[in-house]
Amino acid sequence: METAIALADEKGLAGVTMSAVASKLKVAAMSLYRYVGSKDELLTMMADAAAPVPPVQGELGWREYVVVWTRAQLDHLRGRPWTLDIPRTGPPSGPSELRWLEAMLRALEATGLSVGERFNIAIALSGYAFAQAKLVHDLATPAQSASEEFASSAGYAAMLSAVLDERDYPILTSLARVDDFGSWKEWVRDPDFGFGLNLLCAGVESLIERSSGPRSAP
Structure with a gap:
């Protein structure tokens, strides 16, 4: 998740693709689907993971x-x-x-x-x-x-x-x-x-x- 968030911080949401994340992790893109069902699911998880703790x-x-x-x-x-x-x-x-x-x-x-x-x-x-x-x-x-x-x-x-x-x-x-x-x-x-x-x-x-x-x- 950290890798996908770092890509978004650097390139915006357009830079976050399954292939780009897989490339950063040095794994096959299809292997990511073991953890997320779709790119939309990945984006939702990213938004939640990027949030800080509440004050x-x-x-x-x-x-x-x-x-x-x-x-x-x-x-x-x-x-x-x-x-x-x-x-x-x-x-x-x-x-x-x-x-x-x-x-x-x-x-x-x-x-x-x-x-x-x-x-x-x-x-x-x-x-x-x-x-x-x-x-x-x-x-x-x-x-x-x-x-x-x-x-x-x-x-x-x-x-x-x-x-x-x-x-x-x-x-x-x-x-x-x-x-x-x-x-x-x-x-x-x-x-x-x-x-x-x-x-x-x-x-x-x-x-x-x-x-x-x-x-x-x-």
Whole structure:
């Protein structure tokens, strides 16, 4: 697995083929199928194996830990952007994914929320980190974007100004005129990334308040 991850770090996901991995290991490509059923399975295992251990909560409250936990996922994904190209086809199942999930379930335990609610919160936070990392990565690599116009916030604003009808999109038109989308390179830093994360935390707090409030008689 280390060999495949090293190839991905060096050449991106396109450089990871069964033959390339076999060549590095000096074995026949077909021999790899004794350990993995397909390349897709290999990629899934790689993404899980490449993940670091989750941060320790220590004395942090649940909200503080949510920030640390989510940012740690974001930093990992940005550090290994090839993981962003591996489709997520289901809930956490690999050893590393399950460790991260367990850490968040434990951190939210004192909130009084049910295990199911805590599970859904963890999935939402993980999805947010992935979506933000993917967005920034795609915007920073215009050759892979839908258009080179999206290479900067200014280009995006110019495109919107050219195509929007102010009568139908008055707010977006106004926003495009002043190019107030922020810098792509700073998208994941405060206040941009933190803004969305604070919204998610506010939603968790609201859920906690509803769960701990007076309940109507059955």
